[in-house]
Amino acid sequence: MPELPDVEVFKQYLDATSLHQRIADVDVRAERLLWDVSPQRLKDTLQGRSFEATRRHGKYLFVELSGDGWLMLHFGMSGSLKYFKDMEDDEKYDRLLFTFDNGYHLAYVSPRKLGRVGILENVDKFIGEKALGPDALASDFDLATFRKVLEGKRSMAKSTLMNQSVIAGIGNIYSDEILFQAGIHPRITLDKLDEAALKRLYDAMREVLHMGIERQANPERFPRDYILPRRDEGEKCPLCGGEVQKVKVSGRTGYYCPCRQRSNP
DNA sequence: CCTATAGCCTGACGGC
């Protein structure tokens, strides 16, 4: 589930539970999740240290370690964090387990093992190497910058929003909502969007992502006029009551409603 | 530059 709002919620969760405690042990149950680090080196790096602060960029969460260095967490298509005490709550998908001196554990949960965890010296260097675009909610990511990163692009609106090298943090689900709120068809190419449409897209991006975080990335709490909880065949558009339409973009399935999102603006 | 596709994993769901 992890797009920007979900990862931001994980960040807040980790901040509230797992900072400033000495790490007693690290258990790696799925080695393939490790990015450029062996289980032994991960363990050696973390043991005796503590998590001190966190930082998020797009769908990546970075945890600063005491001493120096960072733990990098990416959650793939499924994945989350779980803080608990009793080992009876340790479950099948808890692929990495960090145990603190106070006896509590933080699990990196990853049912499908599509995420990645690594150790970094320098977060900005990592972001540069991955060629990530600006974080969609960064405070300095204003409308002018938004226009600049989209300048000259001829890709489809939905593909562009989901392209992490252009803007970091938006995935399949939230891109649908942003386009719906902006009234933009998912397959329209950017060169067809005028200034007003670009502003609507920017405003919708900020608003939808902020809303997602406010509601703890829980679709059940989303506003009634959102299409996000209705992304399914046969579901009705919250605005016109018509049936939502399905589109394939970038190999992903998107949903939209033609009542506001016209392919020919 | 841009699109589409397959593969990585595991499980849920629908059809027969």
Next chain:
DNA sequence: TGCCGTCAGGCTATAG
């Protein structure tokens, strides 16, 4: 119940 295909809130490599 069992088997099979399809699909999934991500990303990468590859081909056209």
